Amino acid sequence: MLLYGVSGESLSMFSRVRDDVSLPCNNVVYPNCSSTTWIYNSVGSTVTIEEVVLGKIKVEKTERADRLSLGSDCSLHVSNVRAEDAGVYICRQFLTETGPQHGGDAPVHLSVLTMTDLKSNVNMTLRCSLLTYMEHGKCISGVSLSWVPKTGTNAQVTLDSSCEISLTVTLQKEDNNRKWTCTLTENGNVKISIDFPSTFSDIEEKTTDNDDVISTVPGKILPSV
Numbered sequence: 431m432l433l434y435g436v437s438g439e440s441l442s443m444f445s446r447v448r449d450d451v452s453l454p455c456n457n458v459v460y461p462n463c464s465s466t467t468w469i470y471n472s473v474g475s476t477v478t479i480e481e482v483v484l485g486k487i488k489v490e491k492t493e494r495a496d497r498l499s500l501g502s503d504c505s506l507h508v509s510n511v512r513a514e515d516a517g518v519y520i521c522r523q524f525l526t527e528t529g530p531q532h533g534g535d536a537p538v539h540l541s542v543l544t545m546t547d548l549k550s551n552v553n554m555t556l557r558c559s560l561l562t563y564m565e566h567g568k569c570i571s572g573v574s575l576s577w578v579p580k581t582g583t584n585a586q587v588t589l590d591s592s593c594e595i596s597l598t599v600t601l602q603k604e605d606n607n608r609k610w611t612c613t614l615t616e617n618g619n620v621k622i623s624i625d626f627p628s629t630f631s632d633i634e635e636k637t638t639d640n641d642d643v644i645s646t647v648p649g650k651i652l653p654s655v
Contacts, residue, residue, distance in 0.1 A: 447545075450509045468480075468521055521538070539563040560593040573592065575594070576615065606629060611624070
């Protein structure tokens with residue numbers, strides 16, 4: 431998880447999938463969090479979900495509720511972050527259960543960095559995406575994605591958008607157990623990265639003209655912990 435920046439009273443944060451993230455509440459009234467309510471809008475949705483009401487977790491989906499907790503400072507902890515967790519989280523204060531909202535909103539914009547394996551073949555394609563609080567295809571100003579290593583005779587990079595980048599690789603024997611890293615930068619500064627190891631379940635005799643090219647389908651590729 432990484433704090434991205436502050437805009438007025440809004441916070442923007444990054445997290446990788448499977449990480450834990452803590453979203454701060456900057457307008458707390460009662461230290462015991464009995465005045466604190468958290469609401470959430472997912473990417474592209476107009477539906478507002480109450481996550482916390484007056485200090486208590488309140489989510490209809492039990493599985494999601496199991497991944498949420500409230501910190502001692504009334505921050506909202508999200509464990510095992512998933513792509514669908516990207517969105518806008520707003521902390522609000524209510525002095526009584528039926529009374530009006532006290533003060534203004536304290537919004538936190540959460541963006542989630544993900545990586546997917548599009549092909550499990552000799553030509554492996556990985557797609558790295560940053561899911562933001564904005565609609566699909568739009569990215570945060572100054573933010574960009576890149577692959578490390580950037581170049582290679584067997585690699586081709588496709589920039590789908592500033593928030594989505596693909597890497598196509600003709601797998602070589604030396605690529606077994608190799609990590610492919612997608613890095614997120616903001617105004618040229620590295621902020622967060624995510625790794626993907628390529629592993630081969632079997633290595634058979636070559637069936638191509640290139641002795642170095644793997645002739646088998648690689649094993650399942652999963653993000654590194």
